[in-house]
Amino acid sequence: MAELQSVCDVVIFGGHGDLAFRKLMPALYHLTDTGYLNSKSRIITVTRVEMTFEDHRKLVKEKLKEFLKENVFDEAKFKVFEKQLEVVVIEFDDNSSYEGLSKLLKQEPDRERINYLSTASDFFSTICTSLNEWNLISPKSRVVLEKPIGRDLESARLINKGVLQYFDESQIYRIDHYLGKDTVQNIMALRFSNRFFMPLWDANNIDHVQITVAENVGVEGRWGYYDEYGAMRDMIQNHLMQLLCLVAMEAPCSLDADSVRDEKVKVLRSLRKMTPRDIVEKTVRAQYTKGVSDGETVPNYTDGVPNSTTETFAALRVDIDNWRWNGVPFYLR
Template identity: 50%
Template sequence: MSASLARFNRVGDHALSIPCDILVFGGTGDLALHKLLPALYHLHRERRLHSDVRIIALARSPHERKAYQALAERHCRAQVAKADFTEEAWAEFAQRLEYLSIDASQSGDFGRLAKLLGKNEERVRVYYLATAPNLFEDIASHLNIAGLAGPKTRIVLEKPIGHSLESAQAINAAIGAVFDEHRVFRIDHYLGKETVQNLMALRFANVLFEPVWRAAHIDHVQISVCETLGVENRGGYYDHSGAMRDMIQNHLLQLLCLVAMEAPVRFDAESVRNEKVKVLEALIPISGQDVRDKTVRGQYSAGKIGGQDVPAYYFEKNVDNDSDTETFVAVQVEIGNWRWAGVPFYLRTG
């Protein structure tokens, strides 16, 4: 994933500095409203978007354009630092922002999208799939049928990519049938966090830490990602995912790799990715009795977060009342290589 993220940053910076369309599927979801639109607003404010960049949000909700702009403004105000959010900058950004109500599972709706985009096949288009992974294959296929997957287009897949090895392979095959690999970007947005990006500098550029970054000097490693919000509006997605798929198998494993990997030969995308893979290959499988001894699953009950009442998970919106989906996971893992043999890594999220 990190290799694709680096490629997207490099190619994407170029793409966003020329006229293009950025289409966000799942435009009313938490990822789009909490992460993507605030990030695009920052790019606009910093004058890193070409004046002819359109941002088109796509979702099933029947919003008019102004109503969606108001929704986006409310969320961006909450996510962007007060000093960075100005009425003037937002008014300019809102002019870029359009909305189209479509059902991504219905091929016929993509005809309306084609009409909105026009027939200019030379225009760069970036499709960001901030949706549940079960829609990835449909979206790629429908874009192709509608004539919207030409050589100037790119597609971005947000984690998780499927719910199993088989489903991930099926998604990659379906996407690959429409988009060449160099136009596919698999993104783990967690890698964009400043603290995460600083991990490699902390490890490999610090002459105090690097000599002792090994089993002989470290008793254990704890990696904790503590959530400050309940599931909120993500119940429909989260109840079929859970903390293990939502956090452990991507975000926390990425952090584990950054903490445990060897120094790459070069600090380019492919070399870093290769060192991460070596860490994953060295993980000792958890099976049999180890599952009971080294893993914990839990689910939050009613309480308060930041002074606000939060219902029990099974009373959240779009969650089954008898759901046993985990909202907390703790896992003890070990890496069977020379640097980390015998050192437990504790991964926790919830």
């Protein structure tokens, strides 16, 4: 079946969260508008908050107006888009609450299903278990895991093991949405397609590298999530490490996912391990206090989480011990 003719169900767990409204719904709106998502496909929001379809429709419309670029939202196009919308209320850790989703999905049992888990990673295994118990996983099913996956190596392995009980590795997509940014996608083209930069991209010509992710978006109500993870887990170990790999890796033999991943892994394996002294001297963790961003007053982080010691700013120096980058410090913040 041709790509544009394929009809699928996109199931967004945590579909009323910040990521879903800020990134996923606008992306799906664009895909529908450009014909890359068949208009008969369904976009099923799974939320834990009781809500009627009409309230859901109004909320999606409101958020699209807020997060789409200026003058992009179009009433006529939304009339088409809203026909794809569905909403289901589920308590992720209550298996019996999946009955409504089961009835909805089994109306179209032969469709491809994309299960996008835009939730805390603590729920990943639980959601997959319930999908399996309600017979909602087929060879055509996919599962998307949004970063961060776990709090540390042990929990990440446990989550992956739980998901792999029900999905084959080829059905699992571990997503870092930051890699979808245009500037990030252009890094490889800048490096490997530019004859001017290619011979200069090494320790002989570069003194140091700075990678800065400067955000103007605060916690914005995500106090519970952010206080558990902090900037180091939420930004450094995924977004900035991915950027580090793209900047420092060797040219892959092809642009397929496995080849690019293999080159990234080589960079990570070349990172110099930090000693306790290095952690003191080469890392910084801090909290933003009350101030002004883009002309608007923003609160102190501890206004939402009193007495919290979770960092909202993180920076560190890392070193890559290979022939290309020996002696070149990388500063991430």
